[in-house]
Amino acid sequence: MSAIAGIYHLNDEPINLEHGRRMMKELEKYPADDVQTWHSDKVFLGCHAQWITPESIGEKLPYYDQERQLAITADAIIDNREELFEKLQVKKSDRKTMSDSELILLSYYKWGEDTPKHLLGDFAFMIWDEKHRKLFGARDFSGARTLYFNNNLQRFSFCTVIHPLLSFPYIDMKLNEQWLAEYLAIAGMIDAVDASITPYKNIEQVPPSHSISVVRDKITLTKYCTLAQGEHLKLKSNEEYVEAFQDVFQKAVTSRLRTHLNIGAQLSGGLDSGAVVGFAAKAMLEEKKKLHTFSYIPPEDFVDFTPKYLLADERPFIHSTVQHVGGIEDHYFDFKEKNSYSDIDEFLEILEMPYKFFENSFWLKGMFEKAHEKGIGILLNGDRGNFTVSWGFALDYYATLLKKLKWIRLFQELDYFSKNVGGARLGNLPDIARIGFPIIDKIFPEEAPYKRPMLINPEFAEITGVFKRFKEHGIDQSGWYSNSSIFHERKRHFQDVFQWNAGNTLSTKLSLRYKLWKRDPTNDLRVVRFCLSVPEEQFVQNGLDRALIRRATLNYLPENVRLNQRIRGVQGADWVHRIIPYWDKYKEELRQLCSDKKVLEYLDGQVLKTAFSKVEIGVKPENATDPNYKILMRSLIVYRFIKKFT
DSSP states (O other): OEEEEEEEESSSOOOOHHHHHHHHHHGGGSOOSEEEEEEOSSEEEEEEEOOOSGGGTTOOSSEEETTTTEEEEEEEEESOHHHHHHHHTOOHHHHTTOOHHHHHHHHHHHHGGGGGGGOOEEEEEEEEETTTTEEEEEEOTTOSSOOEEEEOSSEEEEESSSHHHHTSTTOOOOBOHHHHHHHHHSOTTOOOSOTTBOSBTTOEEOOTTEEEEEETTEEEEEEOOOOOOOSOOOOSSHHHHHHHHHHHHHHHHHHTTOOSSEEEEEOOSSHHHHHHHHHHHHHHHHTTOOEEEEEEOOOTTOOOOSOTTEESOOHHHHHHHHHHHOSEEEEEEOOTTOOTTTTHHHHHHHHSSOOSOHHHHHHHHHHHHHHHHTTEEEEEOOTTGGGTTTOOOHHHHHHHHHHTTOHHHHHHHHHHHHHHHOSOTTTTHHHHHHHHOTHHHHHSOSSOOOOOOOOBOHHHHHHHTHHHHHHTTTBOTTSSBTTOOHHHHHHHHHHOGGGGHHHHHHHHHHHHHHTOEEEOGGGOHHHHHHHHHSOGGGTSBTTBTTHHHHHHTBTTBOHHHHTOOSOEEOSSTTHHHHHGGGHHHHHHHHHHHHTOTTGGGTBOHHHHHHHHHHHHHOOOGGGGGOHHHHHHHHHHHHHHHHGGGO
8 A cells, every 4th residue: 555665774874864765755756645754773664655445544654663662664455354353362442443554563563573474465564673673574475565675785775666776876776687687588477587686786676475584784585475285175065165165255355345445346258357346246235335347448440350269359248247247337448549669668667677568568557547537446356367266277187187097087078068169079189188198299299389489699598597597497498387287387376486576566566656456356365275275176177167266156247258168358469450550660669679789688689680570571460469579579678678777
């Protein structure tokens, strides 16, 4: 709910209050309901507060507890308040008005550095423990809120965002080439495998699932949460699994509705956001509140070129969900004047770093902007759903049945699956065999495997040793996990905390800019742990992929959404269509990029030239899926960012 900042002098010098004021001045670019500071001889704490929850209105933050000699500044919404009240024996008369920051402080007084293990929610906080002369803080398990810091052996300073730290005269703005190498070499949306580094050499960050302790000149980062599949939950029937899921998911959704402002939700035509909306609307109906939904649609002049099983305009499914659920005020935005190219500079300013999700950048930001205009305080979404509530990939599961020689079960499933999605009963068997036995592809390849062009300059990769570091994480020269199955990737998704940084950096910084919180019930720690304990056969069953959530949303979602296995929504297919009016300007900047000697120290010039030759031929909207086009946009974003340092 806030941008937090602070300074701790590690030597005998007193705090320079001017430095603290400078940090707070830098935060004035964000809207605030209140701005407060607190300091002692060695410590300065600040809070640029945005009041989202009822308890945060008028909250004193930073807050100093004189009795316990503890001071806190926090950017937090805690979801297990009732549980903590009981454990901490808080008087019932104090519970309604107690702020989340006070609750964190009481937790620290009882549990010390184990405090983060007891907290559920989205949080980043710092506590000054005066008795022990220690600064202690933490970031929630998935890093939903950012927390950056600088340590120069004399001063330790921290902030929710980066630019206030760079305002200090003793912190130079230098490009972190290790971060850049990892960013360029790793595939997908991930930025770097080292979750503690940033694009700035002198700025680090507390990784997700970690706490930080600063005592004099000793800084300790400790991982306090590890997520792994443990013992399977053993219930008596399918119905009991559905009931258990509905219970834990409803708690996760309901706990995220705590705000004195309006409540919104991003809604596509799919299961994840649909389930969130269905469960949220049910809880809000009891309080006679209306849920606002925000949906992205392509502009009217866009012609959908995607295959029949993909759908760029999901309004038919969205309308079905809205009508079925009820209690919804739905909003649709095509952001006609926005595009991935013209928004680059603004996005770099917001994020303070390069990004890879350019296809969706303009509407992701646009959703926050439109929600802010509607007075939204909480914007729900279902981003983590693919790995939690809607887990369940049919063909991959059938491959495990094949490997385990469970023939009867496999052929029963294939019979149901063919009826649900169409096609011959055994039509998918060759694909299933290749998934289960990858050696088949090596001996009898159907076609030459696609090799993703590597954006990083090979010499830069060699100098930084980026691929050697990747080996520690099981990542090979392709920039991703070697020989990985979907089950292996899910396991690593929750074990490797670096996978969460990029998306949550976006959420935090858009949150600050538009004074609202994006909250994801599919990422609730209770939901994650529950889903990791559910047996695999609950997720694929009777020819249904994502079977658990399909069964659990009976009566929550319309049948055409709940049981849809034939059509999948796709966002961002119109990104090339949108930048056609800027095409000449776009090409000219790419020419400059391809001849910039400084940037070509980092980027592979030959790959860029090959890609640019494709762009020069001409432009069509269907080129949105062309890897060459994507490489050039990613390169252009990096190019703009690097220019800041030269």
